[in-house]
Amino acid sequence: MLSRGSQINVTIEKMAIGGAGIARHEGMVLFIPLAAPADELTVEITLKKKNFAEAKIVKILKPGPSRRTPPCPVALVCGGCNWQQITEEEQRSQKQQLVLETIQKFNRGVEFEYLPIKASPRSLRYRNRIQPKFKNGNFGFFARNSHAIVDIKDCPITEEDLTAKFPEVRAFAEQKRSQDLLKLEMYIAEEGDIRYGLITDDDDGVGFSQVNRFQNEDLVATALEWAGDYSYKNVFDLYAGSGNFTFPLAAKYSIATIHGVELNPKLVERAKSRIGNKPIKYFLSDVENYMKKAVIGREDLVVLDPPRAGASEEIMKKLAQTPPRKIIYISCHPVSLARDLNWLFAWAQKLGKSFKLSRVQTFEMFPQTDHVETIAELVVDS
Incomplete structure (x- = not known):
């Protein structure tokens, strides 16, 4: 019988959402961080639940x-x-498998074209925004499952223009002469200069942006390609941020009215400063509240790029009620994507509508981690 502290030998079957390796022992599923597929390991149980256990690697056999x-x-x-302990090729293979399995688990019987994962142009030196910490002279990131700071002088996944500023930012933090934990943000601005500062209760930083600008170009281009060449009357960009998709959509669909919806006031302000005379309307609003009043027509396009938590059942219900011509859903978490798709299909069926999941593709946006970006195309099944 497994219990905390037990040591056993296992073989890793595959990787799980969340990043741990999956193994099985006497019918019990084990999650093992820092494992790699097909590892043969001696592990020690660190947490035991009814249906699963967690373990740490003691020895790589x-x-x-x-x-x-x-x-x-x-x-x-x-x-x-x-x-990072897994080769980039295998990282992509595991992500490709995880996204497919997750969508199929939540949406049994739904058929769609599943395209090969798009590799990132860079597997290292790709991050243009990071949030290091500083305390007691240590500058770096939290250790795994801890608030202890791993002191660093470099970060191989971060763009070199940022890491070159580490000594300057460390000195900036030291000058604060604070005994408290300091949370910092460093990023490459749209203008190309390096910016940094403290994250506080009153200032939560620059807000969301895609951290891999090299891969983001392909993601945006794919979203525009999948949206097609139809003359949409309105284009709704939900969870629009500062306009990562909004402005390219406005450039492509010049006769459409573009509606950007975003809750973060900093991002809305940044987007509005760029609108000029473009036919873009930006709304500072929670997407669910906005959708209660939104009028979406059969000649419209909806693009949504929600945070990791995904959208909500009410949002997917609204999309099913007043189906647009096409939906492009960009997701950074396979589970929330699969769940939201399930809600859409369920509500469409209740309301006598029918949607087709045309195609899905994953993008390696976050190499060296288990995170993955996915794009899905949905059309009304006529």
């Missing part, structure tokens, strides 16, 4: 074929990356 030495010397202790 035989490494799986994709296990490697992480490119970052602190990868196994830093909480920033959890897949």
Whole structure:
């Protein structure tokens, strides 16, 4: 009988959402951080529940074929990356499999074209925004499952223009002479300059932006391509941020009215400063509240790019009630995507509508981690 502290030998079957490796022992599912597919391991149980357990690696008996030495010397202790011990090719393979399995689990019988994952142009040096910490002279990121700071002088997944500023930002934090934990933000602005500052209760930083600008170009281009060449009357960009999709959509659909909806006032302000005479209307609003009053027609396009938590059942119900011509859903979490699709299909069926999931594709937006970006195209099934 497994209990906390028990040591057993296991083989990793595959990787899980959340980043741990999955193994099984006497019918019990085990989640093991920092594992790699096909690893043969001695592990120690750290948490035991009714239907699963968590464990830590005690010894690698035989490494799986994709296990490697992480490119970052602190990868196994830093909480920033959890897949650096796996080759990039296998990382992409696992993400491709995870997204497919998750969508199918929530939407049994739904058929769609599943395209190969798009590799990131960079597997290292791709992040243009980071949030390091500083306390007691230590500058870096939280250790895994801890608030202890792993002191660093470099971060291999961060663009070099940012890491070159680490000494300057460390000195900036030291000058605060604070005994408290300081949360910092560093990013490459749209103008190309490096900016940094403190994150406080009154200032939560720059707000959401895609951290991999090299891959983001392909993601935006794919969304525009999938949206098609139809002359939409209105284009709704939900969870619009500062306009990552809004402005490219406005450029492509010049005769349409573009509606950007975003809750973060900083992002809305930034977007509005760029609108000029473009036919863009930006709304500072929670998407669910906005959708209660929105009038979406059969000649309209809806693009939504929600946070990791996804949309809501009410939002998907509204989209089913007044179906647009096409929906492009961009997701950063497979579970929330699969759940939202399930809500849409369920409400469409109740309301006598019918949607087709045309195609899905994953994008390697966050190499060295278990996170993945996915784009899905939905059309009214006529």
